[in-house]
Amino acid sequence: MSQSDEETEDQHIWRVLSEAGLVEIRLEEFAERIKDVKHIVTVRLRELLNFNTDLQERESAAYSLGTLKGLELKLLANAPKPPDPSDL
Amino acid sequence: MQSTAKQLRSEANWPPEEGEVISFKSSTGSEIGILNEVHWGLVWRDFILEDGRVIPEHRISGCPQPKVWRKMNEVTDREREECEERLLSMAAAGMDPHKRDQPFWAELNQYLAYTYLRFKQAGRKVQDTER
Numbered sequence: 134m135s136q137s138d139e140e141t142e143d144q145h146i147w148r149v150l151s152e153a154g155l156v157e158i159r160l161e162e163f164a165e166r167i168k169d170v171k172h173i174v175t176v177r178l179r180e181l182l183n184f185n186t187d188l189q190e191r192e193s194a195a196y197s198l199g200t201l202k203g204l205e206l207k208l209l210a211n212a213p214k215p216p217d218p219s220d221l
Numbered sequence: 222m223q224s225t226a227k228q229l230r231s232e233a234n235w236p237p238e239e240g241e242v243i244s245f246k247s248s249t250g251s252e253i254g255i256l257n258e259v260h261w262g263l264v265w266r267d268f269i270l271e272d273g274r275v276i277p278e279h280r281i282s283g284c285p286q287p288k289v290w291r292k293m294n295e296v297t298d299r300e301r302e303e304c305e306e307r308l309l310s311m312a313a314a315g316m317d318p319h320k321r322d323q324p325f326w327a328e329l330n331q332y333l334a335y336t337y338l339r340f341k342q343a344g345r346k347v348q349d350t351e352r
Contacts, residue, residue, distance in 0.1 A: 143287045146338065150264075155334040156279070160319045163329070170337045177340040193298070197336055200305045204329070207312035 164208060171201045235285055236266065236278070243268065244282040248321060251282070263296050263304060263335035265289075267327055275327035293339050304332055 140148070150156045158166050178194040181187065236259045237243050244253045245268070254270035259278075261267075265288070266278040279288050308328055312318075316325045 141287060143290055146264075146290045147288055149338065149341065150334050153337055155330070155337055157277070158330050158333065160321060160326075163318055166333055170333050173337055173340045193301075194340065196302075196305070197340075200309060201336070203309055204312050207309075208318065211312075211315055211317065 164205065167201055167205045167208070171198060171205070174198045174201065235283070236268070237281075243270075243276075245276045246280045246282070261291060262328070262331035263301065264291055264331050264338065265334075267331075273324070274322040275324055276322060277327070277330070293335070293342065296335065301335075304328065308332055 147156070153169065154162060154166060155170075174194055174197050178191065178198060181191045181194055237256050239256055239258060241256050242253055243256050244251055246252075254272060254274060254276070256268055257271045258269040259266055260269070268276045268278060268281055270276065278284055308325075311325045311328070316323075318325045318329045320326055
C-alpha cells in the first residue's frame with residue numbers, strides 16, 4: 134500500500150497545504166504565496182477556457198484571479214519602501 | 222487576566238467555550254488568551270481572542286488529531302465572494318497583512334489556502350477523468 138493510500142482526506146489536505154507553505158504563511162512570504170496561488174488559478178482558468186463550457190466556473194476562476202491580482206498590487210503598493218541609498 | 226475567565230479546558234471538551242483561557246503556539250513560544258469566539262473560515266476554524274487576535278485551530282494546545290478541515294463544496298459562492306470583498310476592502314484601507322494573528326493576516330491566509338485547494342483539486346480531477 135502506498136503512502137497516499139494510507140492517508141485520510143484530512144491528512145492529505147494537511148500535507149498539500151503544508152507542502153505549498155499555506156498552513157501558516159510566513160510574514161515575509163505573502164507576496165510569493167499569492168504568486169503561487171495565482172499560478173494555480175491561471176492554469177485552471179486556461180483549462181476551463183480550452184476544454185470546459187461551464188461559464189459559471191470560468192467566471193468564478195477569473196474573479197478569484199482578479200482578487201489575487203488586486204491584493205498583490207495593494208500589498209506591493211503598501212509595502213515598506215527600502216531606504217534610499219542616497220540618504221545613507 | 223480576567224477573574225471570570227474559566228480555567229483551561231479538558232481534552233474531552235472541544236472546541237473550548239467562550240470565556241475559557243486557551244493556550245496556543247506563537248512565534249515567541251507558548252501564550253495564553255481568553256477565547257471570545259470560534260468560527261469556521263473557508264478551510265479551518267479560527268479562535269478569536271478577547272484582545273482581537275485570531276488564532277488558527279491547529280495552533281491551539283490540545284487541538285484534536287487528525288485536524289479537521291472544511292470540505293471545499295461546503296463553502297458557498299456567496300461566502301467566498303464576501304470573503305473576497307472583505308479582503309479587498311482591508312487591502313484598500315491600507316491594512317497590513319504582515320501583522321501576525323490579526324484579522325487581515327488570518328483571512329488572507331485562509332483565502333490563499335482555500336483558493337489553492339479549490340483549483341488544485343479541480344485540476345487534478347480533470348486529469349484523473351482524462352486518464
